[in-house]
Amino acid sequence: MLYYPGCTVKATAIEYEKSALGILKEFGINVIELERWICCGIYHGLTVDTAYQTVAPMRNLIWAQNQAEKLSIDNNYLLTLCSMCYNTLKSAHLRYINDENIAKRIKAFLNDESLYKGNIKVIHFIQILNEIIGYDKIKEKLVNPLKGLKVVPLYGCMLLRPNEIAIDNPENPQIMQNLLHILGAETINYPYVNQCCLSYLVTKRPYLVWKRADDITNSALDKGAKLIVTTCPLCAYNLTEGQKKSFGSVKLPIFYESELIAYAIGKYEYLKKDRLNMLENILKGV
Amino acid sequence: MPGTVETIKDTKLVEGKAVEGVLGAGKKLVTIYVMGKWYQVPAGLTITKALEYLGYRLVRGVGCRAGFCGACTTLWVKKNDYKLYSGLACQTMVEDGMYLVQIPFVPAEKRIYNIEELEPNGSVVLALYPEVTRCIGCNACTKVCPQEIQVMDTIQEIIRGNIAKAARMAFDCISCGSCSLRCPAEIKHFYVFQLVRRLYGKYIAPKAKHLEKRVKEIEERKYDGALDRLIRAGPDKWRELAEKAQKDEEVET
Ligand code: SF4
Ligand code: SF4
Ligand code: FES
8 A cells, every 4th residue: 555654754753653654564554655745735735725735735646646556556545644644635636536627727737747547545544444454453463451541532623624534423533432442441531532733823823722732631631531642743743842831841641543552462663662661651550 | 020031141351351250151040039139149059158149248147157056047938838948048059939038146035054053954944944844846946947856856855854865856956046936935945955965964974084084184284395396396397287187197296
């Protein structure tokens, strides 16, 4: 399966890439990084005009298509780890196949690339665990159940909105909780499960982001959570930095779901050393 | 349009006799436009030479004349072609119907930094040039680069923090600025590339051992005697040595 990394997992979320790719390998999924890729295009992904912002994601989709053809990969899956990349690439794909007008403009502008045939299937890491590997397969490999560990999941918004690309029910998502239960953890209900972390507002109005991180963290702490679980590098970044701003340090650590799986199936080599220590300390306390 | 001629008929007087023009009678002429003005020049000239043939004295927009300095950035369009072309005037032959604009220099602000105080990572580059993250992937920069650098991909390597790779990819950049003129994100690629190459050279690339050794020898004044002898040797000896050196022969002083 082809893999689109995205800038964040290469820069600030290295522990996510390490653990997620490790796990996929463990479950027999052959991941091949795209030879050529650029930023998914999120910087313009949330604006209203539609053609120009489709350019960057479309190039990535075209390069994926070309590489799939070259390597005769016929499942046409394109794996993403970052929720934001998932959202941008998938939305661009849908815009292209559903809006003739945009497709026309894109084709005219991208005359330096091959034609996009519209068959790349953008898929997020959690979907692979759920739909392709299957949670029961993960259960079989369990060696360190996270017994008694209370966690809150944080989906953020990019996997759930807009509706057309949602990987689960946007109002009551369960896909992460189901897996966490299999890992032996206890999930707690709290109001921020599908809240936006305010993403790139951190560059313009950071005080809003710090406030949001504060709200999410306090709510989770009140309910007795020991850590926050996410799959989005942006949520992880904003919450970590937000906590440092508000409390002077990280009071409630943020872990990627992949890190918890790696620990639960006993594959410590996929965890960064400091992360492993941190997780072990938390588990000692429960 | 003034009457078009096909070939050169020019001659000039040398010691009272008419001889062929410097550029050769019988050569084909092409029509070009310089700053909107119609001209005919012999085919086969570079844009720089064509301008001088027409009598322009180049003060800005020319330097090495060898494709290395990036001073001669020129834009043009052609008849019945929507594309805006760009290239180095000293390296590009005139073509019939070219509509040329010389770019004396590309305005850009260079951020001030002390290389000694920087760390070699992507965040440092983005802190100095935050506009780099505005890249929308249009690839306009790559299309105009006369050095055939994958400009967009290099910018993208910087965004994801891989400055060593970016420095190697941008090694051939001659700061002509064509890419920056076209960039909708207003990135000043050549300054950004200079920064990543400096960081790479200072902190990442392996140090050249022989260079260190030679610098040390110079500091220890090992070559002072040889230099003194050379200065005393006089012009004839210098000429002889220079000729030898040009032929890559061993030079003893
Ligand atoms: S990267 Fe830009 S400035 Fe450098 S040579 Fe290419 S077009 Fe010119
Ligand atoms: S021209 Fe600017 S915006 Fe377009 S790809 Fe190049 S760097 Fe990115
Ligand atoms: S004059 Fe130096 S590159 Fe053209």
